[in-house]
Each structure stands twice: as structure tokens, then as C-alpha cells.
Amino acid sequence: PNVKLVTSDNEEFVVDFRIAKMSVTVSRLMEAMNMSETDDASLLSNSIPLPNVTKAVMARVIEWCEKHKNDEPKEEKENDKRGRTTHVVSDWDKEFLKNDEFGRLCQLMGAANYLEIKGLFNDISQTIANMIHGKKSDEIAEMFNIHCDLTEAEKKEIRKKTAWCED
Amino acid sequence: MDVQDQVDQVPEATMNSLPPEILSKIISNLNLRDRISLRSVDKYINRVEEIAGYRKFGQIFYDLDIGIEITEEMDGEEEPRTMRIDISTTDLGNYFMRGEAAELALRLGVLTDETARMLCNSFKTLHFQQLTVHLEKDSACRFVESFIREHPCIEHLEILLTDFEGEIERVKEMLHTLPPMATYRVLAHGRPVVTDETLLHLLRKSSKNVELRSGTKPADITAVGLNEAFEIVNSSTMERKVDFTIPRDQFRSWLHMIDLSRFSVNKKRKILTDYDSGTTVDFSARCPYSMFCISIKSDLC
Numbered sequence: 075p076n077v078k079l080v081t082s083d084n085e086e087f088v089v090d091f092r093i094a095k096m097s098v099t100v101s102r103l104m105e106a107m108n109m110s111e112t113d114d115a116s117l118l119s120n121s122i123p124l125p126n127v128t129k130a131v132m133a134r135v136i137e138w139c140e141k142h143k144n145d146e147p148k149e150e151k152e153n154d155k156r157g158r159t160t161h162v163v164s165d166w167d168k169e170f171l172k173n174d175e176f177g178r179l180c181q182l183m184g185a186a187n188y189l190e191i192k193g194l195f196n197d198i199s200q201t202i203a204n205m206i207h208g209k210k211s212d213e214i215a216e217m218f219n220i221h222c223d224l225t226e227a228e229k230k231e232i233r234k235k236t237a238w239c240e241d
Numbered sequence: 242m243d244v245q246d247q248v249d250q251v252p253e254a255t256m257n258s259l260p261p262e263i264l265s266k267i268i269s270n271l272n273l274r275d276r277i278s279l280r281s282v283d284k285y286i287n288r289v290e291e292i293a294g295y296r297k298f299g300q301i302f303y304d305l306d307i308g309i310e311i312t313e314e315m316d317g318e319e320e321p322r323t324m325r326i327d328i329s330t331t332d333l334g335n336y337f338m339r340g341e342a343a344e345l346a347l348r349l350g351v352l353t354d355e356t357a358r359m360l361c362n363s364f365k366t367l368h369f370q371q372l373t374v375h376l377e378k379d380s381a382c383r384f385v386e387s388f389i390r391e392h393p394c395i396e397h398l399e400i401l402l403t404d405f406e407g408e409i410e411r412v413k414e415m416l417h418t419l420p421p422m423a424t425y426r427v428l429a430h431g432r433p434v435v436t437d438e439t440l441l442h443l444l445r446k447s448s449k450n451v452e453l454r455s456g457t458k459p460a461d462i463t464a465v466g467l468n469e470a471f472e473i474v475n476s477s478t479m480e481r482k483v484d485f486t487i488p489r490d491q492f493r494s495w496l497h498m499i500d501l502s503r504f505s506v507n508k509k510r511k512i513l514t515d516y517d518s519g520t521t522v523d524f525s526a527r528c529p530y531s532m533f534c535i536s537i538k539s540d541l542c
Contacts, residue, residue: 180259187263195266203270211281218256222283232281234330 078121085129098190298342333363346373349381371397379407382415402429423449430456437466453485459532464494475520480541
């Protein structure tokens with residue numbers, strides 16, 4: 075069975091029921107609209123409005139979901155040897171996201187957050203964290219085109235608090 | 242117009258335009274050093290970093306002589322890095338606020354009220370599963386009791402008494418007030434801190450393992466204590482294990498006390514196994530030969 079999703083720019087996407095169910099938000103909406111997998115009529119006569127997602131971003135989300143629709147459900151937490159939560163981005167996901175500029179990643183992450191697709195959300199947040207890893211403040215500011223609005227006094231205070239961490 | 246063109250038309254997002262819930266998720270994936278770099282990027286990111294998720298530490302170690310050291314695993318590096326915090330210039334309460342550590346280790350010598358206050362305030366909102374306390378003076382017992390009460394997150398407690406000088410009765414009293422946890426480990430080099438009462442209290446309060454080591458002297462545990470400890474482990478439906486030492490004569494008394502036909506005996510490996518439950522009692526004589534090391538394990542272990 076297929077489900078119709080309508081984006082903010084009125085584009086209709088027809089997706090497999092399993093893909094639609096990967097989004098907690100879409101699942102809840104389908105439930106509220108009494109749409110079920112076994113009731114073709116309910117699926118045909120209804121469409122799910124997604125006012126916070128554009129056509130372009132939706133296409134990327136669906137591409138990701140297509141790849142992951144048969145994945146086994148993951149544990150809530152993947153713990154490292156010290157018992158801390160970690161998220162590992164698979165090779166396919168790295169490839170999927172590698173050509174996205176930061177702005178595009180943000181749009182995709184915003185959509186994953188709104189649609190509540192945890193795997194995609196975690197993949198993107200880890201990808202952005204990996205972009206930041208090992209960089210100094212000015213390099214981060216330059217990479218993300220951020221104008222620093224901290225005063226010299228505030229910068230000095232931050233340096234004082236974090237002096238112990240300098241090499 | 243294709244999809245790529247449409248994406249290109251969307252105004253470029255910057256990091257400081259991300260909503261706090263998304264930015265804090267990204268920040269929570271970063272290690273400590275990266276988070277510190279982020280703080281100086283701009284005001285908004287600084288503010289979100291201050292309140293975002295948990296700071297993650299490996300071990301946090303406090304010693305009166307050296308201050309506070311943090312052992313942190315950095316991404317892509319095999320060995321954990323150790324960093325020392327300057328207590329005099331760092332706002333510790335803010336620094337550890339809502340932090341998460343694998344272990345907090347405190348080496349407590351003579352503890353002044355001021356130091357006790359500093360430790361309470363610094364780690365007030367820190368979340369840690371393991372607490373290791375290296376106790377050197379009995380005067381620190383009161384602090385340890387209240388510190389443990391204030392941190393219900395502790396699942397594993399280790400108390401080291403290897404350099405302890407002071408009233409051992411006060412330590413026993415402290416052990417008897419400990420709240421329920423998964424595991425307790427008490428290491429008392431040659432100090433008779435463990436009695437039947439302590440062993441059974443800790444065993445009843447723990448949901449998993451109890452380890453009581455007393456160096457070359459056996460603990461003051463009797464045959465009755467051993468028997469009760471066995472029954473507690475034997476009746477447990479969870480994985481349980483308890484290790485302690487016992488005077489040789491008390492172990493012999495226990496062998497006379499129990500119905501030996503209930504057990505299979507492996508003399509070579511020194512293991513008794515309960516036929517019904519599978520609970521085992523490992524016993525091995527250790528130098529000095531006046532004591533036995535006992536390990537009671539449920540069948541699930």
C-alpha cells in the first residue's frame with residue numbers, strides 16, 4: 075500500500091507504507107486520520123500534509139528512507155566501552171551526506187527533526203559534529219560563516235575558564 | 242527546475258541560526274575539547290553549549306594534593322588523555338553542571354568543611370554511575386554518607402581503605418547505612434572492617450555483586466554469615482556473585498552445618514555446586530593458610 079505526502083510547496087509524494095511509518099510524525103497523523111495499511115480506501119482518499127518540509131528536502135528524506143526501510147530496529151543507545159552513548163554513521167550514510175553543504179544539512183536535519191526520523195537526525199548531527207571536530211574557534215566560525223559577537227572581555231573570560239585545556 | 246536547483250534556492254543556514262534543540266544535539270556529539278572551541282565562536286552558541294546535554298567525561302579524579310584531573314577519551318585516539326583543572330580559576334559548579342562521567346574517584350584525606358563544600362557544589366548535578374572513595378581518615382565518613390545520599394545515580398561503589406588511619410568502627414557504621422546499589426566493593430588491607438552484619442547488609446542491598454577484600458587477614462565472617470550469604474545468592478533470580486575471605490575454622494564449621502548431600506563436590510577445583518539451583522561455592526586456601534577465599538555465584542553468572 076502507498077501513502078500520499080504533500081509538502082509545503084504542494085508537491086505530492088506517493089511513498090510505500092513502510093517508508094511513511096519511518097516518520098513518527100507521519101505515523102501519528104495517519105493514526106489520527108484512521109489510515110491503516112489494510113484499508114486501501116483510507117489511504118487513497120487521504121493525504122498527509124507536511125507544511126514544514128519542502129519538495130526538495132522531502133526528496134532527500136525519501137531517498138534516505140528507501141535505503142533504510144528494511145533496517146532492523148536499532149537499540150535506543152549504542153554504548154561505547156565506557157558506557158557512553160555514541161552514534162556511528164554507516165558508510166552509505168556518509169556517502170549520502172558527503173556532498174551536502176552545511177545549509178543543506180541543516181534543512182535536512184530540520185526536516186528529520188520535524189518528521190521524527192531518529193536515524194536520519196542522528197546521522198546528520200553526527201556528520202556536523204565530525205565537521206567541527208578538531209577545529210579551533212576561528213576555524214569553526216569561518217567554516218560556518220559566523221560573525222563573532224563576543225566582546226573582548228567575554229572572550230577573555232572564556233579563555234580564563236578554559237585555560238586548563240590549552241596545550 | 243530540478244530538486245538540486247530548488248535546494249540551492251533556499252537561503253543558506255548557519256550554525257547560529259539552528260534552533261537550540263538541534264544545536265544542542267550536535268554539541269552533545271562533541272568531545273570536551275571541541276565543545277570548548279565552540280564556546281568562543283559566538284554568544285548564542287556559547288549559551289547553548291553551556292546548557293546543552295551532558296558534558297561527557299571518562300574518570301574525574303579528585304585528590305587534595307593534585308586537585309581535579311579529568312581522564313577523557315578523545316575521538317580517534319587510543320589512549321585516554323588526562324587534563325588537570327585549576328581549581329582556583331575554574332567555576333567548578335558551572336563546569337561540571339549536568340555533566341556525565343563514567344567514574345568519579347575521590348581520594349579523601351583530612352577533609353575540611355571548605356573542601357567538603359567545594360566537592361558537594363562541584364559535583365552537585367554531575368551524573369556518574371561509579372563512585373570510588375579512597376578513604377584515609379574516619380572524619381570523612383560523614384561527608385561520604387551524605388554525598389552518596391545526594392547522588393542516587395550511583396550504581397557501583399568502591400571503598401578503598403588501603404591507607405586508612407582512624408576508627409574502623411566508624412567505617413563499619415558508614416557501610417551499614419549505604420543505600421541500595423548494583424555492586425559494592427570494599428578493599429581493606431589488613432583492617433577487620435567486614436563482619437557478618439556488613440556482608441549480609443551489603444548483599445541484601447546490592448542487586449548484583451559484592452566484593453569484600455581484606456588483604457592478608459580474613460574478614461570477621463562466621464559460618465553463620467557464610468551460610469546466610471549462600472542462601473541469599475541461592476534464592477536470587479538475578480545474576481549474583483559475592484567474594485570475601487573467611488577464617489579456615491569458620492569455613493570448616495560451615496561444612497559441618499550444611500547438608501553436604503545437597504552439593505556435588507569437585508575437590509580438585511574446590512567447588513561445591515548445589516544440585517537443585519546450580520549455585521556454586523568456590524573455596525580456595527590462600528596464603529596465609531588460615532583463611533579461605535570464598536566466591537558464591539548464582540547459576541546465571
